[in-house]
Structure formats: C-alpha cells, structure tokens
Amino acid sequence: MxxxxxxxxxxxxxxxxxxxxxxxxxxxxxxxxxxxxxxxxxxxxxxxxxxxxxxxxxxxxxxxxxxxxxxxxxxxxxxxxxxxxxxxxxxxxxxxxxxxxxxxxxVAEPTHPTQVSRLYVTNFDADTVTVLNAGTHAVISTVPVGETPIEVAVDPGRARAYVANRDAHTVTVINTDTNTVLTTIPVGGPPQDVAVDPGRGRAYVTNAADDNVLVINTDTNTVVTTVPVGDVPFGLEVDPGRARAYVANSEGDSVSVINTDTNTVVTTVPVGDRPFDVAVDPGRARAYAINENGDSVSVINTDTNTVVATVPVGDTPTGVAVDPARAHAYVVNSEDDTVTVINTQTNTVVDTLTVGDEPARVAVDSSSARAYVTNYASDTVSVINTATDQVVDTFAAGDGPVGAAILNAAQGGGHCTKPRKSTC
Incomplete structure (x- = not known):
C-alpha cells in the first residue's frame, strides 16, 4: 500500500x-x-x-x-x-x-588561499605601512595611513591592525584580511604606542602630550575612556592574563600599572632614567622596561610590581621584545646598532648582535623562532634566528621603518615600538 x-x-x-x-x-x-x-x-x-x-x-x-x-x-x-x-x-x-x-x-573540500604569517612595518617617513610575507619577506601590500606612523599592533581574532600616527594625532584601523583602511580614530594628541587586549576587545594608546592612555573599544572603534598616568608616557604593553597594562612614563622614570578590567592605575613602579618601552613575559611574571638614558633594563616582578633586577645593555635602548619559549629578551640599542640578548631566567646578557643603522624596534615570532629588527636609518629589517641568536637575513623596508608587528598564520601575533627621532 x-x-x-x-x-x-x-x-x-x-x-x-x-x-x-x-x-x-x-x-x-x-x-x-x-x-x-x-x-x-x-x-x-x-x-x-x-x-x-x-x-x-x-x-x-x-x-x-x-x-x-x-x-x-x-x-x-x-x-x-x-x-x-x-x-x-x-x-x-x-x-x-x-x-x-x-x-x-x-563534494570537493573548499579550497582557501594558503595563510602565511605577515609582518606589518610602519614607515615613519613615508606615512605608510608595509605588509610583508614574514617567511619570504616579499611585499604583499603597502597601506597609506596617517602622518608619521610610529607603532602598530595586531588583533588576530578581529583581523585588525592598529597604527599610531604620531603627528596626525590619530589611530588608523586596517583590515588585515584585505589590507585596507577601515577607519581612522582621532585620539586628541600625539600617540606614541598602541597595544591590544583581544579578549577584552580593547586597544590602549599612549598620549604623550596629555599624560594619559586612551582606551579604544575594538568592536566599535571608538574611544571609551582615558586613564591618567605618569609624565610623558611612551611605550606600553598588555598582560591579558593578569588584566594589566604596563606604561613607560619617559619623563617620570616610572611604569604605571593599569587594571584593564577597571581602567584604573593600581600602582606606579619606579624604574631607571627615561623608560622608553616595555615588554611582558606573562609565563614568568616579568615585565622589562628599557631605560633610554640609563642604558639598562629594569626587570619588574608583575605579581608584586617591584623591580627585581637591573640589566646593563647597549647605548640608547629604544625597543624590547620577549621570546617566552626560549627565555630570551631582545633589546634594540639605537646608538651602537646592536641588539642585546638577555636570558630571562638569570637576567644576564648572553649575546650582543650587530644589526642595521639606528635600529628602532623589535618584534618576535616565537613559533618561527624569528625576531625582526627595524633599522630606521638604513631602511631595512634585520632577521634574527632566536634559536641560534644569529642574524640570518636583512631585507629592504620602506622609508624610515619603526614599528613592527607579527600577524601569525596560526592565530599568533606580535607587537613592538618607536625611533629615537620620534620623541615629542
């Protein structure tokens, strides 16, 4: 039937x-x-x-x-x-x-373009950001941004890069899928650095002229609050796990510690002479503040917010980044064209590497064992193998490269910081 x-x-x-x-x-x-x-x-x-x-x-x-x-x-x-x-x-x-x-x-499996890790470099003198294949160093795109771009940070989850344009008093937001500008955010003063907390959907921007940090909602790309900090803040970095941001106050010889849940300063840590930048190693509970005039690095215990060591480095350090997997910190010394390698377990210098002319910043990609050093005066980027601590390549960049950030193909990311010529 x-x-x-x-x-x-x-x-x-x-x-x-x-x-x-x-x-x-x-x-x-x-x-x-x-x-x-x-x-x-x-x-x-x-x-x-x-x-x-x-x-x-x-x-x-x-x-x-x-x-x-x-x-x-x-x-x-x-x-x-x-x-x-x-x-x-x-x-x-x-x-x-x-x-x-x-x-x-x-049914055939859908094919997607092969994802590669990308290096974003700000060209301070050209008002552009160069996007490069981090493995081959081939230029993927050149993105026009604001005047004197000094820093860049990436948010892999949202496919965004945030560029601090110092003299334009803006932050440019780049779609990293298309490498096109999405929007430009006014920040009221000369931004010196930018760092991202992807989990909280926030970007933090130092405003050196107004002695504060602007907090940007990265979902709406609007400034939601400002946090007063020390005198002439330059570099900063975020520790998402501890809900903290660390801000180097260059004229205050201190580091402000911000609670990123409440956007309030919880303490201020005295460091060396003219702190210029800071990097964080969350796993070891350490922050590394480089002191530009003191030619040293102040090592901060981020659980107690106290300085536990001071490490001498080269002449006029202006950039720092950490490779947590290899327990090394890389400090760029702009006046003697070197990078100091610090063992972060012993807080001792283990090597000094020669790079290009007037190195400005360094960005580390732990997954590929590479550190990328922007050489401002020679318009190049030096590549360090962080497994051997040897310079393995140097390639051309744009005009006056400064900031650098890694967008890792495996959802990693990197962030880095500013040239000596950039001081207000």
Whole structure:
C-alpha cells in the first residue's frame, strides 16, 4: 500500500520548494509539474506510458469509465521493491531539482588561499605601512595611513591592525584580511604606542602630550575612556592574563600599572632614567622596561610590581621584545646598532648582535623562532634566528621603518615600538 496522498504531496512540495534555494532556479510551472508527477507516482506507482489500446477514444455506451481508462497500469510490487523505487525516485528528483547539491562523495573540500604569517612595518617617513610575507619577506601590500606612523599592533581574532600616527594625532584601523583602511580614530594628541587586549576587545594608546592612555573599544572603534598616568608616557604593553597594562612614563622614570578590567592605575613602579618601552613575559611574571638614558633594563616582578633586577645593555635602548619559549629578551640599542640578548631566567646578557643603522624596534615570532629588527636609518629589517641568536637575513623596508608587528598564520601575533627621532 502506498503512502497517503496528502503526506506525499507535502513531501513533494518540500523537495520542489527546496529547488528555489538551489544554485539553479526552477520556474513555478516546472515545480508544479514535478510536484504533480511525484505525487501521482508515489500514490499510484511508477508512471507507465499508455498503451495504444488505452489511448483509443472511449466508445459511447462503454461500461468502462474515463478515469479508469486514463489511469496508468499499476504493477504489482513487493514492499521492499516499492521502498527501493521510492528511494530511487527521490534521489533522481533531488539531483534534478537541486543541481547545486552533489552526492556526498562527489563534494570537493573548499579550497582557501594558503595563510602565511605577515609582518606589518610602519614607515615613519613615508606615512605608510608595509605588509610583508614574514617567511619570504616579499611585499604583499603597502597601506597609506596617517602622518608619521610610529607603532602598530595586531588583533588576530578581529583581523585588525592598529597604527599610531604620531603627528596626525590619530589611530588608523586596517583590515588585515584585505589590507585596507577601515577607519581612522582621532585620539586628541600625539600617540606614541598602541597595544591590544583581544579578549577584552580593547586597544590602549599612549598620549604623550596629555599624560594619559586612551582606551579604544575594538568592536566599535571608538574611544571609551582615558586613564591618567605618569609624565610623558611612551611605550606600553598588555598582560591579558593578569588584566594589566604596563606604561613607560619617559619623563617620570616610572611604569604605571593599569587594571584593564577597571581602567584604573593600581600602582606606579619606579624604574631607571627615561623608560622608553616595555615588554611582558606573562609565563614568568616579568615585565622589562628599557631605560633610554640609563642604558639598562629594569626587570619588574608583575605579581608584586617591584623591580627585581637591573640589566646593563647597549647605548640608547629604544625597543624590547620577549621570546617566552626560549627565555630570551631582545633589546634594540639605537646608538651602537646592536641588539642585546638577555636570558630571562638569570637576567644576564648572553649575546650582543650587530644589526642595521639606528635600529628602532623589535618584534618576535616565537613559533618561527624569528625576531625582526627595524633599522630606521638604513631602511631595512634585520632577521634574527632566536634559536641560534644569529642574524640570518636583512631585507629592504620602506622609508624610515619603526614599528613592527607579527600577524601569525596560526592565530599568533606580535607587537613592538618607536625611533629615537620620534620623541615629542
């Protein structure tokens, strides 16, 4: 016995109606015809063309009704046979009605462009950001931004890069999927650095002229509050796990510690002479504040917010980044064209590397064991193998490269900081 006609009609309408959502449109007339045929076939059995006898005109007076003459012959089938036939006709109709849906075995996996880690470099003298393939160093794109871009930070989850334009008093927001500018955010004064807390959806920008840190909502790209800090804040870094931001106050010889849940300063840590930048190693609970005039690094215990060591480095340090996987900190010394390598377990200098002319910043990609040093005066980037602490490559950058950030293909990221010429 067949399925009830009303049930089959509903099934037919569902299958036919789905065709309107397929890749190839189906006309109303075609859907109606297919629905009718499907309903008739499922109720009465497979369609059989009328034999010549059945196609003969009805003779007046015949005892056989017109409906009986026109109805196709219904062959006798077993229950299993009818089920198999039903499956076959539904499969055929799905193939005909839904050409955009292929059988599962025939569906090819979607192909995506190969993702590569990218290096974002701010060109201070060209008002641009160069986007490079971090592995091959090939230029992917050059993005025009504001005047004198000094720093850049990335938010991998939101596919955004935030560029601090010092003399334009703005932050440019770049879509890192398309490497195009999404918007420009006024910040009221000369921004010196920017850092991102992806989990809280916030970017933090130091405003050296107004002695504060602006907090940007990275979902709306609007400034939501400002936090007063010390005198002439320059570099900063975020420790998302501890909900803290560390701000180097260059004229206050201190580091302000901000609670990023409440956006209030919880303490101020005295450090060396003219702190210029700061980097964080969350796993070891350490922050490294470089002292530009003191030629040293103040090591802060971020659990107690106290200085636990001071490490001498090269002449005029202006950038610092940490490779937590290898327990090394890399300090850029702009006046002697070197990078000091510090063992973060012993807080001792283990190596000094020669790089380009007037190095400005350094960004580390732990996953590839690479550190990228921007050389402001030579318009180049030096590449350090952090597994061997050797300079393995130098490639051309834009005009006056300063800030650098890594957007890791595996959802990593990096952030880095400013040149000596950039002081207000």
């Amino acid at each position: 067949g399925l009830p006609a009303d049930v089959i009609a509903e099934l037919a309408l569902t299958v036919a109606g789905a065709a309107t959502r397929s890749a190839t449109p189906v006309s109303r007339g075609r859907r109606a015809t297919l629905t009718m045929l499907l309903t008739a076939d499922l109720v009465n059995g497979p369609y059989q063309p009328l034999s010549p006898e059945d196609q003969m005109p009805i003779v007046t007076g015949s005892h056989e009704s017109t409906s009986a003459r026109c109805r196709p012959e219904r062959p006798t089938q077993s229950l299993h046979g009818r089920r198999m036939w039903l499956v076959g006709i539904l499969a055929a109709l799905c193939t005909a009605l839904l050409p955009g849906v292929a059988p599962h075995a025939a």
